[in-house]
Amino acid sequence: MDVFNAIVQTLDSTIRLSVPLLLACLAGLYSERAGIFDIGLEGKMLVGAFAGAAAASVFHSAFLGLGMAVLISVAFAMIHGFASITHRGNQIVSGVAINFIAAGSTIILGQAWFQQGGRTPALQPGERFEAITLPGADAIRDVPIVGPIYAELLSGHSILVYLAFAMVPFTWWVLFRTRFGLRLRAVGENPAAVDTAGISVAWLRYRALICTGILTGIAGAYLSMVQNGGFVKDMTAGKGYIALAALIFAKWKPVNAMFACLLFGFLDALSIRLQGSPLPIIGKVPVQFMQALPYILTVILLAGFIGKAIPPRAGGVPYVKER
Amino acid sequence: MAQAAIELIGINKSFGAVRANRDINLEIARGTIHGIVGENGAGKSTLMSILYGFYQADSGEIRVGGQPASIKTPNDAIALGIGMVHQHFMLVDNFSVLENIILGAESDALLKKSIAKARSELERLEREYGLEVDPDAIIEELPVGLQQRVEILKALYRGAEILILDEPTGVLTPAEADHLFRILRQLKDQGKTVVLITHKLREIMAITDTVSVMRQGTMVATRETAKTTVEELAELMVGRRVLLRVEKGEAEAGGVKLAVKNLTVKDTRGVTMVDDISFDIRAGEIVGIAGVAGNGQSELLEAISGIRRAVSGSVMLDGKPIDLTGAADPGELRDRGLAHVPEDRHHVGLVLAFEENENSILGYHDDPRYLKGPFLNIDAIRNDAKDKIAKYDIRPADCRLKTANFSGGNQQKIVLAREMEQDPGVLIVGQPTRGVDVGAIEFIHKRLIAMRDQGKAVLVVSVELDEIRSLSDRILVMFAGRIVGERGPEATEGELGLLMAGVEQQEAAL
Numbered sequence: 001m002d003v004f005n006a007i008v009q010t011l012d013s014t015i016r017l018s019v020p021l022l023l024a025c026l027a028g029l030y031s032e033r034a035g036i037f038d039i040g041l042e043g044k045m046l047v048g049a050f051a052g053a054a055a056a057s058v059f060h061s062a063f064l065g066l067g068m069a070v071l072i073s074v075a076f077a078m079i080h081g082f083a084s085i086t087h088r089g090n091q092i093v094s095g096v097a098i099n100f101i102a103a104g105s106t107i108i109l110g111q112a113w114f115q116q117g118g119r120t121p122a123l124q125p126g127e128r129f130e131a132i133t134l135p136g137a138d139a140i141r142d143v144p145i146v147g148p149i150y151a152e153l154l155s156g157h158s159i160l161v162y163l164a165f166a167m168v169p170f171t172w173w174v175l176f177r178t179r180f181g182l183r184l185r186a187v188g189e190n191p192a193a194v195d196t197a198g199i200s201v202a203w204l205r206y207r208a209l210i211c212t213g214i215l216t217g218i219a220g221a222y223l224s225m226v227q228n229g230g231f232v233k234d235m236t237a238g239k240g241y242i243a244l245a246a247l248i249f250a251k252w253k254p255v256n257a258m259f260a261c262l263l264f265g266f267l268d269a270l271s272i273r274l275q276g277s278p279l280p281i282i283g284k285v286p287v288q289f290m291q292a293l294p295y296i297l298t299v300i301l302l303a304g305f306i307g308k309a310i311p312p313r314a315g316g317v318p319y320v321k322e323r
Numbered sequence: 324m325a326q327a328a329i330e331l332i333g334i335n336k337s338f339g340a341v342r343a344n345r346d347i348n349l350e351i352a353r354g355t356i357h358g359i360v361g362e363n364g365a366g367k368s369t370l371m372s373i374l375y376g377f378y379q380a381d382s383g384e385i386r387v388g389g390q391p392a393s394i395k396t397p398n399d400a401i402a403l404g405i406g407m408v409h410q411h412f413m414l415v416d417n418f419s420v421l422e423n424i425i426l427g428a429e430s431d432a433l434l435k436k437s438i439a440k441a442r443s444e445l446e447r448l449e450r451e452y453g454l455e456v457d458p459d460a461i462i463e464e465l466p467v468g469l470q471q472r473v474e475i476l477k478a479l480y481r482g483a484e485i486l487i488l489d490e491p492t493g494v495l496t497p498a499e500a501d502h503l504f505r506i507l508r509q510l511k512d513q514g515k516t517v518v519l520i521t522h523k524l525r526e527i528m529a530i531t532d533t534v535s536v537m538r539q540g541t542m543v544a545t546r547e548t549a550k551t552t553v554e555e556l557a558e559l560m561v562g563r564r565v566l567l568r569v570e571k572g573e574a575e576a577g578g579v580k581l582a583v584k585n586l587t588v589k590d591t592r593g594v595t596m597v598d599d600i601s602f603d604i605r606a607g608e609i610v611g612i613a614g615v616a617g618n619g620q621s622e623l624l625e626a627i628s629g630i631r632r633a634v635s636g637s638v639m640l641d642g643k644p645i646d647l648t649g650a651a652d653p654g655e656l657r658d659r660g661l662a663h664v665p666e667d668r669h670h671v672g673l674v675l676a677f678e679e680n681e682n683s684i685l686g687y688h689d690d691p692r693y694l695k696g697p698f699l700n701i702d703a704i705r706n707d708a709k710d711k712i713a714k715y716d717i718r719p720a721d722c723r724l725k726t727a728n729f730s731g732g733n734q735q736k737i738v739l740a741r742e743m744e745q746d747p748g749v750l751i752v753g754q755p756t757r758g759v760d761v762g763a764i765e766f767i768h769k770r771l772i773a774m775r776d777q778g779k780a781v782l783v784v785s786v787e788l789d790e791i792r793s794l795s796d797r798i799l800v801m802f803a804g805r806i807v808g809e810r811g812p813e814a815t816e817g818e819l820g821l822l823m824a825g826v827e828q829q830e831a832a833l
Binding site: 176177178179180181182183185186189190192193194195196197198199313321 | 375377396397398401407409411413414415416417418422423425426427428429431432433434435437477
């Protein structure tokens, strides 16, 4: 029974840890499917995390915090759009710039406003998103097998967790069942075809980036208002990049993206769980190795274990009308 | 006289210092097929892009159906019933036919209804115009001819009454082109107006009712097709008399320069594309290989020039074997006097981002003439490039210009100059005049015949039957990877056409 509980607990933290990855990965999916590389997922999550925690702490409202996180993150997405869509700048350079601005400005503003070394004040109850207990969770908690799975694994997460997983079928539906999705996929493959069909390439790509901004904003808010009780500097810790890796691993498909992010989340959860405890046969594994595991896996997967991943064909290329 | 579908009055358009269209006046009658010819860069595509709302004219007026029209975006043009089939298809390759057709013309925010509506509409269009295509097929899996049909269907689905086709046959095989023309005639019979932009005069003569000629941004003449000739149109296009069929004397064939024996080549998918082929080329003769594109000519060229490994067979160059199944590489073949003008100059023949002078020595950059110690001798290279520019009349005469900024014909001349000036014993040329202007075609043909007269062995592969017939001393016809016949230059088009279609072979099999 101990083993079973350990598994349930590990899977529970897998879900918690994969949520920010999943949101960021879906965010990247919208922009990359529209032909805009977005290496600035990391930065947008970070400003979202900061804006969310700061606003929640100042206005004493979790939802105001979330709203501010989304707003600021979308604003940063628009900067990326202005540079790379309107002015046809290099998308990688613009994305990297956003990451630097985010890393620097959150610390400076945090220190200037709260004087806590770049942190925001610890969030009080009501300023954070609390865990939701699903109906009947307490009643069946003691039922063997099903009880812990329902009560521990599925119940007891914040609203943002359920939102993140609901975004997977929603994103699939938007991409493959709506007019907006058809156009979005088309503009990532052949913007000239979209242009000659009488649709504005720029406006379409801006809308894709708005979707990206909303999702990275929620991802950031999750980090600072659910996983952690406040903003800590550089708290995204490369999750934006892992999300990009997951996106490639998932071949730019929403359901694949969910499994890819769960896999990365699982490795993360495993590395935390196994820290310090000896493994059978191998013996004690250094903490650092376990922590590096998700990153090592990223490299291995991207180096060719995923088969041929064909990115959207117009990805990274600013659209210029041909003469 | 029928009412004008489109009137263009005093259209002007400049790109920076380049005046692409000057004072263009044009009237296109309803229910006709109207051809617009001109060399590359004459301003045909620009004019049509203005009509389609892709660009804005600097000045001038457009009237559609007699009413002044303001066309600022493709949407405006579509609303006025103008549809366009672009030279490079505007299709999303990994979308289905239906998805491509509804893109931008969806009837509903959800796809399900749009697709259902398009499916039934497509069935109607198929019935009416004989435009059959599987609505669920993925574009990249369709042959180009069908992809083009999807483009036409896209325009018709949007209610186009006026259909503009920009160089529609450039990517088509002769049979596909014929099929396209049948479709266009059918559209005309249904009362649609067709505007055909091309630089191929044969097509103009074959299908149009009226033809307008453009030269250097101006409209120089409009003629009724029945009352004009290819010669007159060519002269109007180029501005001087042009020889459409080059004069040449009898070939004085010498010894065998290149002997190909039992050559078999497979493509990247492992399909046998060249199947046990044998032929000789002698000094002082031009051998032409005719055939519908995709019958193994490309693979044959690639194998002989050392780009693609052959599966089996032997090739003798000047009596000495070259190992095409193993170690031979293009550099070694070049050193032994075999020069190659590839079919696809953009991807194989040139680096478009390089300056002209850099491309003019590409592959010969190890030649001591272009070196100074371990470094390139820039002065020697540029002087050499200037000589070639003068000799081959490459325009603009600027060896520092980026190669991408030259027209197709001039790019081809850059490649030809590079390969011919090495004085090779054997010259292999793929599609010598693909995408090349009438004036430049004449020039290129003359140079090839001059090579022959100097005693070189020349192999020409072309999908243009006219070209093969006009250049070759001997014609080999390829079908399904085999040589199905050899004819002299006096062979008729019909005779070669039957061979190209594999008819004789099928009859023999019966």
